[in-house]
Amino acid sequence: MKKILIVFLLTSASVVHGQRFTGGLLAGLNVSQIHGDTQGGYHKAGAAGGVFVKTDFRENWGGMLELRYNEKGSGLLMDDGTLILRLQYIEVPVMVTYDIFEKVQPQAGVSIGYLFRQVQREGGIVDPIDDFNPIEVAACLGAEYKISENLGVNIRYAISMIPIWQQFPGATSTRNLEAAYNDVISFAIYYRFGR
Secondary structure (H helix, E strand, O other): OHHHHHHHHHHHHHHHHHOOEEEEEEEEEEEEEEEOOOOOOOOEEEEEEEEEEEEEEEOOEEEEEEEEEEEEEEEEEEOOEEEEEEEEEEEEEEEEEEOOOOOEEEEEEEEEEEEEEEEEEEOOEEEEOOOOOOEEEEEEEEEEEEOOOOEEEEEEEEEEOOOOEEOOOOOOOOOOOOEEEEEEEEEEEEEEOOO
16 A cells, blocks of 8 residues: 555656746636526626636646636616626636647636625615625636736626525515526636746
8 A cells, every 4th residue: 555655656756847837927807697686788897807827738738727816796777776786706717728729728627616795785874784695606708818828808798507595485585586696797807826
């Protein structure tokens, strides 16, 4: 058993040593809506920011792991004013990347997020709310355009794969929907340290 463990550790160390990892910072803007509410359109803008690590698996294929703050939600235009739902998440997107051209890199993956703050603002009144699911799992699809070796711009579409809010049978709610999903388009600048 000891020999197997030693062989595994030595093999793992050589594989990790052979990998090329790069990391950096990202900052951007989200436009979002809640799919399933009574309003359509990306009426809610929010901040995005975080850190990332990238590596290459083989020719043209790679992977990226992020730790990201994302502000999502919805802006509902009501007869008596505007209702803003602000949902703040800490997320861990895991993306697979593929270099098609020298400067263009499509990306696809999944993101797991934790909802740490949720507020509703109606007119000038801000109310904390607590009826959204604390965990979000989202499918992500996007692309990065490399401006230089260290700088890139990214656009990403993400949609919840499980409801962020759901009307359960027999429950009463002021929300006029059965299930809701985050629907987000994100624009970000990625800065890589060293290259």
